[in-house]
Amino acid sequence: MSLLETKNLGIAFGGLRAVDNFSINIKEGELLGLIGPNGAGKTTIFNMLTGVYLPTEGSIYIDGKKINGKKPFQIVKMGIGRTFQNIRLFANLTVIENVKIAFHKDMTYNTFTGIFRLPKYWKEEDEITTKALELLSLFDMENDAENMAKNLPYGKQRKLEICRALATNPKLLLLDEPAAGMNPQETKELMETIHFIRDKFKVTVLLIEHDMNLVMGICERLVVIDYGMIIAKGTPDEIKSNKKVIEAYLGS
Amino acid sequence: MKKRLKDYGINFLAVVLSYLALRVIMYNGLINNYVQGVVVFAMINIIVAISLNIATGLLGQLALGHAGFMAVGAYTAGLFVKAVEYPLYIEMIMALILAGLAAGLSGLIIGIPALRLRGDYLGIVTLGFGEMIRYTIINLGDITGGASGLKRIPKMVGLNEVFIVLVIVITFVFLFIKSRHGRAIISIRENEIAAESIGIPTTFYKVYGFFISAFIAGVGGGLFAMYQRYLTPEKFRFMFSVELFIIVVFGGMGSITGTIFAGVFLAFLTEKLYEYDEVRLIIYAIMLILLMIFKSDGLLGRHEFSLVQTPRRIKNLFNKIKDRFKKGVA
Ligand SMILES: Nc1ncnc2c1ncn2[C@@H]1O[C@H](COP(=O)(O)OP(=O)(O)OP(=O)(O)O)[C@@H](O)[C@H]1O
Numbered sequence: 001m002s003l004l005e006t007k008n009l010g011i012a013f014g015g016l017r018a019v020d021n022f023s024i025n026i027k028e029g030e031l032l033g034l035i036g037p038n039g040a041g042k043t044t045i046f047n048m049l050t051g052v053y054l055p056t057e058g059s060i061y062i063d064g065k066k067i068n069g070k071k072p073f074q075i076v077k078m079g080i081g082r083t084f085q086n087i088r089l090f091a092n093l094t095v096i097e098n099v100k101i102a103f104h105k106d107m108t109y110n111t112f113t114g115i116f117r118l119p120k121y122w123k124e125e126d127e128i129t130t131k132a133l134e135l136l137s138l139f140d141m142e143n144d145a146e147n148m149a150k151n152l153p154y155g156k157q158r159k160l161e162i163c164r165a166l167a168t169n170p171k172l173l174l175l176d177e178p179a180a181g182m183n184p185q186e187t188k189e190l191m192e193t194i195h196f197i198r199d200k201f202k203v204t205v206l207l208i209e210h211d212m213n214l215v216m217g218i219c220e221r222l223v224v225i226d227y228g229m230i231i232a233k234g235t236p237d238e239i240k241s242n243k244k245v246i247e248a249y250l251g252s
Numbered sequence: 253m254k255k256r257l258k259d260y261g262i263n264f265l266a267v268v269l270s271y272l273a274l275r276v277i278m279y280n281g282l283i284n285n286y287v288q289g290v291v292v293f294a295m296i297n298i299i300v301a302i303s304l305n306i307a308t309g310l311l312g313q314l315a316l317g318h319a320g321f322m323a324v325g326a327y328t329a330g331l332f333v334k335a336v337e338y339p340l341y342i343e344m345i346m347a348l349i350l351a352g353l354a355a356g357l358s359g360l361i362i363g364i365p366a367l368r369l370r371g372d373y374l375g376i377v378t379l380g381f382g383e384m385i386r387y388t389i390i391n392l393g394d395i396t397g398g399a400s401g402l403k404r405i406p407k408m409v410g411l412n413e414v415f416i417v418l419v420i421v422i423t424f425v426f427l428f429i430k431s432r433h434g435r436a437i438i439s440i441r442e443n444e445i446a447a448e449s450i451g452i453p454t455t456f457y458k459v460y461g462f463f464i465s466a467f468i469a470g471v472g473g474g475l476f477a478m479y480q481r482y483l484t485p486e487k488f489r490f491m492f493s494v495e496l497f498i499i500v501v502f503g504g505m506g507s508i509t510g511t512i513f514a515g516v517f518l519a520f521l522t523e524k525l526y527e528y529d530e531v532r533l534i535i536y537a538i539m540l541i542l543l544m545i546f547k548s549d550g551l552l553g554r555h556e557f558s559l560v561q562t563p564r565r566i567k568n569l570f571n572k573i574k575d576r577f578k579k580g581v582a
């Protein structure tokens with residue numbers, strides 16, 4: 001069964017059809033690339049999948065369960081985690097706090113237990129501190145734990161955002177141009193990291209990128225959109241020689 | 253675990269010491285009744301300013317009607333203690349809890365619809381709500397005494413009780429910040445969309461944070477009623493909300509210790525400028541402008557002064573300087 005399925009998904013902003021008739025299937029464990037020129041509608045698709053935007057048509061299923069109309073925080077519980085094209089960290093908090101907040105939904109102690117520091121508070125807090133540090137060390141960031149997120153260099157901020165998304169224990173991870181603004185060396189490292197995450201966490205990845213060459217290397221399958229519509233699906237080789245795709249990219 | 257206990261110990265000791273200091277000064281006649289009043293009102297203002305800082309500094313919502321929540325608490329406590337006759341402390345505690353609940357409830361009534369709004373809009377709505385509460389009090393003359401005020405409230409609290417409540421409120425807020433609920437609230441201030449994207453039910457926590465904020469403002473109001481012994485709606489006019497806001501901005505939005513320092517400082521200043529009430533607001537304004545220019549996030553920004561952390565930080569700083577120096581020599 002597919003992990004994520006969308007059927008004829010579409011959204012209009014006023015008169016603008018930002019996404020139209022978008023149907024895909026993502027299998028568990030896949031690393032799928034979503035590519036397309038600027039303004040094609042990639043981020044809008046992510047926003048529909050995560051409940052930030054309400055689609056005007058079509059439906060979204062995760063594990064066969066329909067998620068249209070659910071709130072973003074409910075969709076997180078169903079297993080979708082994401083990062084943002086324009087980084088959205090908790091800038092004035094420390095690196096480790098950024099990650100700890102993402103464990104919120106797994107914690108159960110109530111306000112009273114929290115205020116009076118009952119044993120359950122310490123148990124859960126110690127647990128997530130350990131988990132957060134483990135996650136950070138996978139990204140070589142354990143030494144930054146006590147730094148403010150906003151003081152991290154750009155590349156590490158991107159990594160921290162991925163780290164934070166992983167802390168929600170997603171089945172499907174949506175990455176919106178994670179390499180934007182990185183130099184070639186950082187980009188290469190990041191792509192390796194993404195591969196590593198997929199294998200280590202057994203997580204399915206949907207990756208947005210508008211630089212085609214970049215995703216060719218790591219994605220098994222690509223979906224190309226232009227003006228809100230799917231213009232091609234297939235393996236990197238198929239995509240490379242697809243006429244429509246070449247046109248879309250040359251035309252932009 | 254040992255470190256934890258030590259940290260608690262240091263803070264507890266500080267509370268006891270500051271209380272003893274207050275007492276010693278009083279016994280030596282350095283504080284007369286008048287000064288005691290000033291100190292008590294300063295502490296009450298700090299309690300309400302802290303509550304405002306929860307809404308603005310921690311939750312990140314512009315709230316301009318906290319005088320209204322304080323009024324709800326004050327009148328609730330005032331009417332309650334006038335109506336019933338229980339043993340002193342039981343009655344006082346009940347009055348404070350009721351004051352908090354009534355204010356918290358009005359916080360929910362305004363918060364549930366208004367927290368959908370952002371920034372300036374929320375500010376305007378809360379401001380309007382604060383004024384609405386005041387007019388309601390004026391128009392419910394049969395119960396509240398109307399514009400001429402609620403008189404002859406039994407005196408239920410003094411310096412000790414107010415001090416203890418202040419300590420409880422501060423302790424509560426600090427413990428709350430370092431719990432999953434507090435973190436959820438702060439994450440909304442930092443980035444609401446990101447908070448939602450990692451599973452924080454932001455609408456719920458906004459309303460929750462607002463409830464706690466209004467609750468504490470109400471407790472402050474309750475203390476005010478039971479210390480002052482009479483209430484007039486005039487006290488809770490819009491300008492008082494602004495003064496509370498100034499304390500918060502001055503100390504740094506998001507910094508509880510900043511609010512405490514600013515509250516003490518401004519109380520002192522108000523006292524000194526007592527005879528020149530018009531000049532006072534002008535001086536406030538000038539100070540605010542200067543602050544905006546030189547330190548736009550307030551005295552402490554979002555940092556907390558901590559008896560445990562601050563000395564550690566200073567020590568680290570020293571070590572760093574020493575290292576630099578050694579390297580320089582070598
Ligand atoms: N909230 C919105 N209101 C109105 N129009 C929107 C909104 N969000 C997106 N759009 C429009 O939808 C279209 C697709 O935007 P989107 O951000 O999804 O593109 P993208 O493929 O992510 O592009 P990029 O590569 O630049 O990130 C654009 O024309 C954009 O202006």
Ligand SMILES: [Mg+2]
Nearest residue numbers: 042043044085
């Ligand atoms: Mg985009």
